[in-house]
Amino acid sequence: MHSDRASWGLKIAAVGGLLFLHLPILLIFLYAFTTEDKSYQFPPPGLTTQWFGVAWEREDIWPPLYLSLWVATIATVLAMILGTLVSAAMARASFFGREQISLLIILPIALPGVITGMSLRSAFSIMDIPFSTWTIILGHATFCIVIVYNNAVARFRRLSGGILEASADLGANSFQTFRYVLLPNLSTALLAGGMLAFALSFDEVIVTTFTAGQQSTLPIWMLQELVRPRQRPVTNVVAIVVFVATVVPILIAFYLTRGGSETAGAGK
Amino acid sequence: MSDAPAILPERGIADRLTALFWRHPRLLLAVLLTPPLLWLGVVYLGSLFALLLQSFYSIDEFSGVVKEEFTLKTYAELFRAQNMDIILRTLLMSAAVTIGCAIIAFPIAYFAARFARGKWKAVFYLGVMLPLWSSYLVKVYAWKLILAKEGIITWAADGVGLSMVLNAILAIPGIGGNSLSTSPLGTFIVFVYVWLPYMILPMQAALERVPTSMLEASADLGASKAQTFRTVILPLAMPGVIAGSIFTFSLTMGDYIIPQIVGTSARFIGLAVYQLQGTAGNIPLAAAFAVVPIVIMLIYLTIAKRKGAFDAL
Structure with missing residues (x-):
């Protein structure tokens, strides 16, 4: 009888695929707080909440x-x-x-x-x-x-x-x-x-x-x-x-x- | 003793209409169908027809005015070397993206269909559905951040000492470029990311129908496990793969936002259509370009139908 457990390789590929689908979007949230406004530098040099105010005023x-x-x-x-x-x-x-x-x-x-x-x-x-x-x-x-x-x-x-x-x-x-x-x-x-x-x-x-x-x-x-x-x-x-x-x-x-x-x- | 009839007396127009619909069910059907069909017929089919019509017009090369006379000149222009390049580049990218999606999607679909139970089933379902539905532009933008020269990939490659590998990949002609966000490889990655859920869902649907008894x-x-996989699971999953490939292929072929934001300035069909109708003002050629994906998809769909892909949708 075939075993009904997923192999580790399959588990890693499946969970990895899900992470691939989700991690990029999380990055947007991090970048909204960056102090760097000229480039997409990672990691952000500092964190600030000022951009929410700036966006509100625009x-x-x-x-x-x-x-x-x-x-x-x-x-x-x-x-x-x-x-x-x-x-x-x-x-x-x-x-x-x-x-x-x-x-x-x-x-x-x-x-x-x-x-x-x-x-x-x-x-x-x-x-x-x-x-x-x-x-x-x-x-x-x-x-x-x-x-x-x-x-x-x-x-x-x-x-x-x-x-x-x-x-x-x-x-x-x-x-x-x-x-x-x-x-x-x-x-x-x-x-x-x-x-x-x-x-x-x-x-x-x-x-x-x-x-x-x-x-x-x-x-x-x-x-x-x-x-x-x-x-x-x-x-x-x-x-x-x-x-x-x-x-x-x-x-x-x-x-x-x-x-x-x-x-x-x-x-x- | 009352000689009132066994049916209720009519209470106004609503009852009379109900009786009418009861006696003529087709009438109700017509009432229900007319508004949506009128909308889709006029707005959508009418527009598609307008597209076809425009593609048979041509543009006066001197005045730039659209000549409303039937001609095949505009279609002939598609066969110019630069335009054929665009079409071939688009087809190549669509094929590559489809294959890339199929490879990454398979383990996710397979695990979700065969092994995920209870809570994990829900996690996988929502885990595929949310990226499918969440904002397209935000997803593309996220990749602009990731692939930028100063972005997280370069940082990570530096961190683990793999920047040599990254630079070597970027140095490959035809794939690489100045940075990932300005290379065809970058365009490919973003396409795969954005259309991946469209491949997972039909694949999973097909795999879920493979009976355990088989x-x-x-x-x-x-x-052996490998033999079962190759001779039983894979052939039965194929209709799902083809159904998914319809989406990934068609969506890649029509997209013009991603190549504009991530990649070289090399044009794809979608971008050509957009630029021709906008800045160039050449609506007939734009329309002819837009007919190309329709024709390709019709051929693709005919083949897919023969392979039984629509049972998996």
Whole structure:
């Protein structure tokens, strides 16, 4: 019989791989406190908390932050509405073109962002649509639909059809069934999908660079700082803000869907 | 005695709609599907179509104005030596990144699928999911810090007396450079890091479906551990590897942020698209460049489908 213990080599490679995935991010936190602002010197010559104050005072960070929050909020709301609708349709019925629709939903995230971005850019150019906040939202909502869809459709599948029939037998109409039976059962999955969509949109940079025109979201601001650094430690502080703003919703999403057959985020 | 019907009286428009949906389930389906399909059809498919359309336009070399006439001239431009270089470089990098990801991902996926239990299973799950979802830009930025000439790798290499090795690696032409953060090797490392979770997940899914009984049967028939691994586990894991490679390959091919921040200034397809549509203002050529990854991925997906990779998604 084969032994059911992992060899030491495998254990080391597996744990090493996990560390490889996590240690680099921790470094950002260290660098936010460095006193060195001209280079990425390691180890930091000294530690200070002054950069958080400096970043707070910087006028050019706030508008991109507000824009990012605004875009992510609207895109998430749109994606939640559209994603829920399509998952409700796809969960039960089988109809002609079902496979094609599921492909269509996944496509915006399956194809590289540069293609989605360039496609939108081409369309705006052909139709003479000027860049605005809404062109950014248009792109974000499109690739966020699949995130909500994945979470919602998994929950729909787990939901027994019996409770909907029971609700109808007890005299509820479709809207009452939706409000009192379906929504409470779906809510955590929808919330998780929304959280992940928010995190994805808040952090998105590739599609955004094609649809933003002159406007800056926070990731675009950060990208500009990366290409041409001005005040490196301030960028470090912003990096922490972006990291926290994406990780917190993700952790909430995992918490909301823990133990279920569906797993949040499996479809990124 | 009442002669009221056994069904409840209608209580307004909501009930009437419910009855309508009950009698015509297709109608409900249509109501549910119309808004999302309209959005995806118009915004997304419309845009993809616009991309194709643009790629068949050309740019007037003197005025820089887009000529809206059908032509294959723009596609012909892709075959110029400098543009073919970009495409080949991108393909080479995508292939290398895919192989690199597969090698690093395998032990993680294998351990998580076969040996991790209880608490460790959760640790591995979250340990892969968090980096997958956390900010892309922050991850790239972290590597800029790590690979910088004055960064932690140089420091660590000095500390253990391996700076000779590091310098030797950086001296290799084609891979090395002035520092890791300005070398193709650096670009490769960051790509592998960023896309690694996309390889681990489908691999793990495939490995989890390998039945233990099959491994026992293999052992019963006298196979050594290495033989079981090579002839049972690896072939069964292959669909997962291919599914993962779809992600790593496609994502590397389309990325333009990483080569811009870490690496030489040599261009990749993504960067070419970005620069052509932006500073150069040559939208038709940018569009034609963007069609290249689509075509390559379609070929790739067709092959992957034949190998049964989609069962592992």
